[in-house]
Amino acid sequence: MEIDPVCGMMVDVARARYRHIYKGKVYYFCSHHCLKAFERDPEHYLKHGPQGMPK
Numbered sequence: 001m002e003i004d005p006v007c008g009m010m011v012d013v014a015r016a017r018y019r020h021i022y023k024g025k026v027y028y029f030c031s032h033h034c035l036k037a038f039e040r041d042p043e044h045y046l047k048h049g050p051q052g053m054p055k
């Protein structure tokens, strides 16, 4: 299991449909919504940690 860096939910890697590679590391997301939020501003989430579901 990996933590969704956007909302903090646990993501089952084996079944994860949403992933994104940033600076050589793979990040997993619970939803398309979280993936898009991360793509918009990855540094924000890496710096501040999960913020809950994006609004």
Ligand SMILES: [Zn+2]
Pocket (backbone or CB within 6 Å): 004, 006, 007, 008, 009, 029, 030, 031, 034
């Ligand atoms: Zn999420």
